[in-house]
Amino acid sequence: MSDTPMTRRDWLLSDQPASRNQARLGQFYRTWLAFRSNTLAMVGLVIIGVLVLTAILAPLIAPYDPLIGGDLRTERLLSPSLSHLMGTDEQARDIFSRLVWGSQITLVVVALVAVIATPLGILVGTVAGYFGGWVDTVLMRVTDIFLAFPRLVLALAFVAALGPGIQNAIIAIAITSWPPYARLARAETLTIRESDFINAARLQGASSARIIWGHVVPLCTSSIIIRVTLDMAGIILTAAGLGFLGLGAQPPQPEWGAMIASGRRFLIDQWWVATMPGLAIFVVSLGFNFLGDGLRDVLDPKGDR
């Protein structure tokens, strides 16, 4: 462009990108700049980042084994100290180590629910919204049926039928969490469906599948991502709730909800046993909420210029 050397930032923010990739990266960088200026969103991102790192590096971070405790005579229910940062539980296991390993379970729950529920919701919603008519009626009535099940009750029924365990809990949560995304995607699709750029695509002879996948879905995803992120806190709480009821992860797995359940017997005298996993759930839920709010500010198409 000029004889002064271009910095990477200039290259990314260029008004005249010279290639597909530069355009895409530039767009991404602009979104990142907007996101970065949002303090709360950054706090959320840092919390989630720490969660992911903790889960990956659990074997390195955790000082003790999460499942096998120490000496039951001398190391039960120790209060927080330098050797046990968050104390120990009734089986003389280090609570900090259990929390660190438990982050893996939390992350798996969150990731699997997102991977199952989000695409399902988007697919059902966009197809229903785009075609309208009887397709819409059938798909949305099915959605209503799923929406009518209370999440916890369905999960209970599922677990009762298939046996307790974290996989069944995840399936139960995923099955009950896609309908709101389908509704959202449908509403977005209805506003997009009649716009002129969709008409223009029709006039090029584009097939319905091409229009839905290439034109409608990209515009729906941002609001769905925001919604999923904001729902994550609820999903973590549901998973923890199932664990608390003894229907999610089974002992001795270090699932946060189950840890609270076992710690509640000692709540008065050994408060840390139940409080530490409670704090972990609280912080991670808060992180997802901050992140979701930040994403809303950045991705909301109404804010686009």
Next chain:
Amino acid sequence: MSDTLLSVENLRVTYPTRKGPAEVVRGVSFTLGRERLAIVGESGSGKSQTGRAILGLTPKPGIVTADKLSFDGIDLRGAKPRQWRALRGARMSMVMQDPKFSLNPVMTVGAQIMEALAFHGRSSRAEKRDRALAMLEAVQIRDPKRVFDAYPHEISGGMGQRVMIAMMLVAEPDLMIADEPTSALDVTVQVEVLRILDQLVSEKGMGLVFISHDLRLVSTFCDRVLVMYAGRVVEELKASELHRAQHPYTRGLISCLPEIDTDVRPLPTLDRDASWAL
């Protein structure tokens, strides 16, 4: 045009952006008597921002500064919300481009017009109703009683625009700022709306600021024309003398319009000179 209703000196509107403050109105000055003044320009020229700034309606985070901004002797700079409430609606009002977004969808037309009278003296409900009905009739609505009780979605766009105008005029303001009041209307309705505005200026002595992009309309409807470009007034002239415009921008704007009777091909286009924006 002796008595000055509105006087504006060095009006500036600034918006903070990521790349530093952006000035969208850069030192606009004019005075308005009881006349029809047009502000003409293309999108982004700052014409609408000028109109909004006068009424204190600059959206956040915009900042308005001026050496002088006075309406009938009242200094509008730094006016308190209470002062604005007393002025807006009662003494100065604004008609926007699209009536659909300016009428409250859950209130009947009549209730909205009567609300415009709320700050206007202590007249009884029946009196207010009579005035509202009379105003609807004045804006050429054939069945004022039906429209009075209708909700905005029950009336057509052209009628909505006339209702808006009725609402703005019922309090008989001294100053009216009309931002493209007719561009959403069909030509036949457009003529009626212009006629009402015309009457108010010539019979009631209202001052009208008519913001428009349509030079042809402005040249036949208004008394004076301010031509804005990039936030500045580049030329001010009598509407009847528009064809004698000096500034190349004004001349370009006039000549690039296609005409029914002449066949200029290709149409002259505007070569924007960087010096115009200085």
Next chain:
Amino acid sequence: MGLLDVINLDVIFGEAPQQVHAVKGVSFSVREGESYGIVGESGSGKSTVLRAICGLAPVSGGAIELGGREVVSPRGRDFYKTVQMVFQDPYASLHPRHTIDRVLAEPLAIQGFDNREERIERALSDVGLGPGFRFRFPHQLSGGQRQRVAVARALILEPKVLLLDEPTSALDASIQAEVLNLLDRLRAERGLTYVMVSHDLAVVAHMCDRLLVMQHGRAVEELTRDALRARTATTDYTRQLLAASEGYKPAEPK
């Protein structure tokens, strides 16, 4: 018989109780290489006629013939190689998340054209946009530039007929002149046939050889450009439109 014939066209939207009869028995014929205008106010059904031609609105009665053969619904893929459309609002007709490159590449991919790189570059230069625009997003373009992209997108499939739905009404006057000149030039270069809809008589008079005036879904009258200039309009409505296009006249004293 012309290249494009609209015969007694009816367009009805919706079901019985809330039916809207948007177009009522409109007929006209457009010859190859001609530029034909449709003028009317909002709600006159002028845009609906265009949408019915390209299949975006239902043909409830009558017929549309292209080259003497009736077009069927739904339109085949080949129909769109012959007929393309430019929409009114350039801010709404480009996908906000697609680069210009993608906007232009997609029709080529759908219709299976070869030499895509070359065609995209030529399409951009044909509408007066340099290669620097190719990888931009619509929000990085002005209204006039967007409308140029929309014209490029319509012409990249090398159609014979271009339907223009108020192509300049969302643009500033100076930009309107540029786009009209562009459309004029492209028609002369490629022998295109235009059907142009507008509410602005002056624009249609400038662009079109013949024009149809519509009101409330019906055709009011058909005029040539010369007849319009000679003010030989036969209906009151056309005369009203003509008067309004000349600006405001103070009321005559009653």
